[in-house]
Amino acid sequence: MRFTSERRLDDAVLERAFTLGDVPGLLWTPASTSEPAPLVLIGHPGGLSTMYPRLAARARHAVAAGYTAATLELPGAGDRPRSAAADQARADLRRAVQAGERVDDAVVDRLVLPLVDQAVPEWQALLDALLDLPGISGPVGYSGGIISVGVRLAAVEPRVAAAVLFAGSYVPRAIVEEARKVTTPLLVLLQWDDEGNDRQQALDLFDAFGSTEKTLHANLGGHTGVPAFEGDDANRFFARHLR
Amino acid sequence: MRFTSERRLDDAVLERAFTLGDVPGLLWTPASTSEPAPLVLIGHPGGLSTMYPRLAARARHAVAAGYTAATLELPGAGDRPRSAAADQARADLRRAVQAGERVDDAVVDRLVLPLVDQAVPEWQALLDALLDLPGISGPVGYSGGIISVGVRLAAVEPRVAAAVLFAGSYVPRAIVEEARKVTTPLLVLLQWDDEGNDRQQALDLFDAFGSTEKTLHANLGGHTGVPAFEGDDANRFFARHLR
Numbered sequence: 001m002r003f004t005s006e007r008r009l010d011d012a013v014l015e016r017a018f019t020l021g022d023v024p025g026l027l028w029t030p031a032s033t034s035e036p037a038p039l040v041l042i043g044h045p046g047g048l049s050t051m052y053p054r055l056a057a058r059a060r061h062a063v064a065a066g067y068t069a070a071t072l073e074l075p076g077a078g079d080r081p082r083s084a085a086a087d088q089a090r091a092d093l094r095r096a097v098q099a100g101e102r103v104d105d106a107v108v109d110r111l112v113l114p115l116v117d118q119a120v121p122e123w124q125a126l127l128d129a130l131l132d133l134p135g136i137s138g139p140v141g142y143s144g145g146i147i148s149v150g151v152r153l154a155a156v157e158p159r160v161a162a163a164v165l166f167a168g169s170y171v172p173r174a175i176v177e178e179a180r181k182v183t184t185p186l187l188v189l190l191q192w193d194d195e196g197n198d199r200q201q202a203l204d205l206f207d208a209f210g211s212t213e214k215t216l217h218a219n220l221g222g223h224t225g226v227p228a229f230e231g232d233d234a235n236r237f238f239a240r241h242l243r
Numbered sequence: 244m245r246f247t248s249e250r251r252l253d254d255a256v257l258e259r260a261f262t263l264g265d266v267p268g269l270l271w272t273p274a275s276t277s278e279p280a281p282l283v284l285i286g287h288p289g290g291l292s293t294m295y296p297r298l299a300a301r302a303r304h305a306v307a308a309g310y311t312a313a314t315l316e317l318p319g320a321g322d323r324p325r326s327a328a329a330d331q332a333r334a335d336l337r338r339a340v341q342a343g344e345r346v347d348d349a350v351v352d353r354l355v356l357p358l359v360d361q362a363v364p365e366w367q368a369l370l371d372a373l374l375d376l377p378g379i380s381g382p383v384g385y386s387g388g389i390i391s392v393g394v395r396l397a398a399v400e401p402r403v404a405a406a407v408l409f410a411g412s413y414v415p416r417a418i419v420e421e422a423r424k425v426t427t428p429l430l431v432l433l434q435w436d437d438e439g440n441d442r443q444q445a446l447d448l449f450d451a452f453g454s455t456e457k458t459l460h461a462n463l464g465g466h467t468g469v470p471a472f473e474g475d476d477a478n479r480f481f482a483r484h485l486r
Contacts (some may be wrong), residue, residue: 145462158288191457192450203446206461207435216435217450218459227458229483240472 001129013063020129023080023122024048025072026058029135034136038242040067040122041160043145052109054230058143058231065235067242068136073127074146075118077211086111093096093170097196108170112148116175120152141238147205148175154184156210162241163184164234166222167202168194176208185213187237189230194223244372245255252299256306262371266323266365269293271302272378279380279467281485282373283310284366286388288412289320292399299483301386301474310485311379315441317370318361336413340439351413359418359458361456370402384481390448391418396426404428405484407477410445411437419451428456430480432470432473437466 006016008031016027026048030037040062043134044051048071059069076083089111096103108153131134138163142150150165155178167190190202206216219227247267251274258271269291273280278297283305287294302312319326330428332354339346373379382404385393393408398421410433429452433445449459458480462470 112439183276192457213465213470214435217458218461220455220457227456229479232479236472236475 003079009060013060013241015056016060016143020072020122020126020141022231023073024078025070025126026059027054027130028056028069030068033135037066038139038238039136039240040069040143040242041126042069042071042143042167043147043150044071044074045114046074047124048073048078050078057103057138061231062143062235064206065239066096067141067235067238068130070130072122074149075122078220083114086114091114105173109172109174110144112170112172113174115146116148116152119146119149120156123149123153124157127157141242143234145240147171151175151179151182151205154182154186157178162238163187164189164237166226167191167205168197170198171201171205176205179205179208180210182209183211185237185241186211186215187234188214188216189226190216190218191223191225192220193216196223245326245418252303258299258302263315263365263369266316267321268369268471269298271304271312271372273306273311276378278468279378280309280381280383281481282370283312283381283386283481284369284385284486285314285476286393286409287314287317287362287387288389289317291316291321292319297483298308299482305478306385306481309476310384310481311373312371313369314336315365315476317392318365320360322323326357329357346413348416352415352417354418355389355413355415358389359391359395361453362389362392363399366392366396370400374402379385382485384485387408394418394422394425394448397425397429398422406430407432407480409469410448410476411440413441414444414448419448422448422451425454426454428480428484429454430477431459431460432469433459433463434468435463439466440446 001018001020004017010014012031014029014031018025042058057161063067073080076086092107093103137161140159141162142160143164144166146169147165148171150163152161154163162185188206244261244263247260252258255274257272257274261268285298285301305312315324319329330352335350336346338438357412383402384405385403387409389412390408391414393406397403397406405428422456431449
């Protein structure tokens with residue numbers, strides 16, 4: 001892990017850009033030195049610079065609540081090399097959605113599974129690197145982003161002690177099966193009127209999780225309409241499991 | 244409204260028993276005089292003395308969060324005159340459930356609709372009486388109990404500015420239609436594995452509500468397994484709408 005730049009946000013948060021191998025990422029910690037704080041991984045749909053305003057807002061919110069926060073670019077997104085196969089699958093999915101057709105399971109598999117296979121070990125390597133740094137401690141929370149990445153990470157990574165997942169994208173059947181193995185406490189957010197998301201599929205995924213503590217928060221509104229109070233709810237959920 | 248007894252709980256809460264006409268009820272206020280505090284109506288399935296420990300716990304929690312709280316016995320419950328028709332409908336429902344049969348809509352209607360028709364005006368009369376007392380102010384929250392009573396009350400009573408509803412009982416189709424008229428902000432609690440509750444019906448009811456702010460909190464577990472943190476979530480929901 002190599003830090004490439006740093007700056008302060010509002011005097012309260014130190015933001016550091018880094019690369020891990022050739023993958024860029026961002027780390028947010030309290031600007032003043034303090035006790036080691038549990039880490040919250042900030043998931044996203046890919047594209048750190050496009051997503052930056054929302055990522056930074058979520059990170060500041062997490063740091064204000066006593067956590068450290070970090071994120072990593074996804075495979076094929078931002079300045080990372082694109083995958084021709086993923087681009088083709090994305091085009092196929094978009095064509096089906098625009099035509100009002102049911103999206104074929106094989107298209108979802110081609111789009112999501114290679115991404116999950118590549119991203120999850122990268123986020124695990126991020127944990128290896130970050131938990132060696134002073135000021136950052138476990139247990140770790142994971143929040144948001146592509147839900148299939150969160151499901152796999154929760155299923156395979158014991159350092160993730162709590163996860164907030166956002167039901168807002170297509171989920172391969174294989175990932176629903178992996179969800180049955182998840183025992184991590186979960187808070188699942190669902191936007192009730194998310195035009196790009198199958199509500200019944202999201203409810204079936206929630207049902208599938210093997211966790212004995214799992215909570216679903218469904219709110220009226222579309223994909224980007226998650227109410228601000230859910231950010232506070234997420235921090236309280238993390239407080240119950242990361243403290 | 245006539246107060247019949249009073250006592251202190253933990254030195255912090257004054258509990259007063261009353262009758263409103265011939266209907267018994269309980270009122271909880273801070274033991275020390277203070278600014279008028281918004282009222283939260285504590286709903287329940289009927290039977291104040293059987294339910295007392297849970298009702299008192301919810302009321303203390305509400306008073307600790309800065310509210311006043313009150314409840315009223317339901318028609319046909321506790322020491323109130325029983326209804327032969329309701330007893331028959333309840334027996335029919337129980338027989339269907341025990342036989343593993345689908346409960347007939349007509350049985351649900353016979354059980355629930357007369358109860359709603361009688362209970363809602365009584366709770367409205369309770370509001371008339373309580374909001375005249377010093378120390379109790381609007382806007383008013385409603386919490387829990389038989390969900391059909393909560394739906395009707397939210398639909399017809401403008402003084403109810405926020406409602407926490409518990410999806411845990413049979414809902415007549417007519418009540419689902421009334422739900423479309425509800426514009427009150429709602430927090431709906433659903434126990435995901437509630438053996439006595441149809442999950443899909445609860446989700447359909449949530450979908451039907453006309454409110455522009457509505458949130459569903461679903462938790463793993465059966466009817467009586469609502470996690471303690473939902474009490475705090477309910478108070479924060481009320482804080483957003485009653486302050």
